[in-house]
Every structure is written in C-alpha cells, then in structure tokens.
Amino acid sequence: MERKNYIGKIYGRLTVIGEAKMAAGYKRRLICCCSCGNKVVVFACNLARGHTTSCGCAKKEIIEAGAHTIHGKRYTRIYEIWRSMKQRCNNPNKSNYDRYGGRGISVCEEWNNSFEPFYEWAVSSGYA
Numbered sequence: 001m002e003r004k005n006y007i008g009k010i011y012g013r014l015t016v017i018g019e020a021k022m023a024a025g026y027k028r029r030l031i032c033c034c035s036c037g038n039k040v041v042v043f044a045c046n047l048a049r050g051h052t053t054s055c056g057c058a059k060k061e062i063i064e065a066g067a068h069t070i071h072g073k074r075y076t077r078i079y080e081i082w083r084s085m086k087q088r089c090n091n092p093n094k095s096n097y098d099r100y101g102g103r104g105i106s107v108c109e110e111w112n113n114s115f116e117p118f119y120e121w122a123v124s125s126g127y128a
C-alpha cells in the first residue's frame with residue numbers, strides 16, 4: 001500500500017511537520033504545528049477527512065462564540081438573535097414573551113431545532 005505523504009500539507013490551522021512513531025495497534029499519526037503555536041499529534045485519517053483542523057483551539061473558540069457548528073466569531077451576533085427569538089416565543093418568563101409567544105407567534109420547527117437553517121435563511125435574505 002502506498003503511503004501518502006502528508007508532510008508540509010496544511011489542514012485548516014494545522015501544518016503537518018512530521019510522522020509520529022508508529023505504535024502497534026495504532027493508526028498512522030502525524031505531528032502537526034497549529035497556527036496558534038501548539039504542536040499536536042493527530043490521526044492521519046482524521047486529517048484527511050477534515051475532522052481535525054486545529055489543535056483544539058478552533059473548537060474552543062466556537063464554543064466561546066456560542067455557536068456549535070458555525071465557525072468563527074462573526075456569527076455570534078446572529079446566533080444571539082436566533083436565541084432571543086426562540087426565547088421570546090418559547091419562554092413565558094421572558095419580558096417580551098406576551099408580545100410574541102403569548103400572542104401565538106412561534107418559531108417554525110426547522111428554526112427551533114437548529115441554528116443553521118435560520119442562519120442560511122438570514123444570509124440568503126441579505127443579513128450582514
């Protein structure tokens with residue numbers, strides 16, 4: 001089986017700088033340098049599939065931004081809009097619930113269940 005050469009390749013924030021020592025029972029692993037300065041050892045298959053794109057710092061930033069699958073901080077505001085829209089319609093304890101949920105206004109199921117469809121809608125209708 002031909003071994004793919006990963007060294008020097010860039011996956012997201014990671015640049016492959018070397019091969020990790022093969023250990024019995026382990027899949028092929030690579031040593032990567034993250035753009036934040038961390039060095040990490042990752043599975044080659046995860047890199048190739050795009051599952052691993054940072055040392056973990058990118059994931060942390062997404063969690064801090066409050067978005068689960070949409071990347072980057074610039075989405076924080078629209079995420080907040082989505083969240084408070086759901087609150088207004090679903091949470092009777094919210095001060096403006098009576099103007100929304102209390103009047104029978106509800107978030108459609110698709111938007112209620114996940115942020116992405118709302119986000120896509122917002123962008124395609126010109127949200128900036």
Ligand SMILES: [Zn+2]
Pocket residue numbers: 013034035036037038054055056057058
């Ligand atoms: Zn990093």
